Amino acid sequence: DVVMTQSPLSLPVTLGQPASISCRSSQGLVHSDGNIYFNWFQQRPGHSPRRLIYKVSNRDSGVPDRFSGSGSGTDFTLEISRVEAEDVGVYYCMQITHWPETFGQGTKLEIK
């Protein structure tokens, strides 16, 4: 199975400051169709996961533009340009290029 490794696992951030989460895969994530099936999810306390970003860099509907995704090969990044209080929660990366789909361990974002 493809192992997804996130860093950091804990991310204290000051309100209004940027934040960055890294995810590294144990194998390249380019599918045979040329796409990279890599997503980012946010899970607020007490809620279900919500997809933020799909196929590396595409924001889902309703996701604020302060969230952005980038990456290629085996290294991917989620960036938040200015952290707001509602961004508190755990962020997960996920790949579905290779079966079975696998998730990162999660990064807990908290306000300093």
Added chain:
Amino acid sequence: EVQLVESGGGLVQPGGSLRLSCAASGFTFSDHWMIWVRQAPGKGLEWVASIKQDGSDKYYVDSVKGRFTISRDNAKNSLYLQMNSLRVEDSAVYFCVRDNNGAYWGQGTLVTVSS
């Protein structure tokens, strides 16, 4: 609006059984793969099982093979997970998810396996 509503969770003793259900609405259920993902208390997300649109293909994480069975009833827009021989380590919130791209999740149902 896509809605996925899980039910059937609860407290069960080790070795016992539970059947989870997921009622889907707001989309053509029979057009989509359906997935079960679980989250142990305070832990991360783990894919459990997937089922093809017509139920002809099913896949499971190794730890549940032979114990869990995923199924669906397209006429009832419903997804199921029959869980037998439950273990303490199966305790988790179980989420119903549409497609493996993770765009839509239910609210989850809590399964607790404990004596």
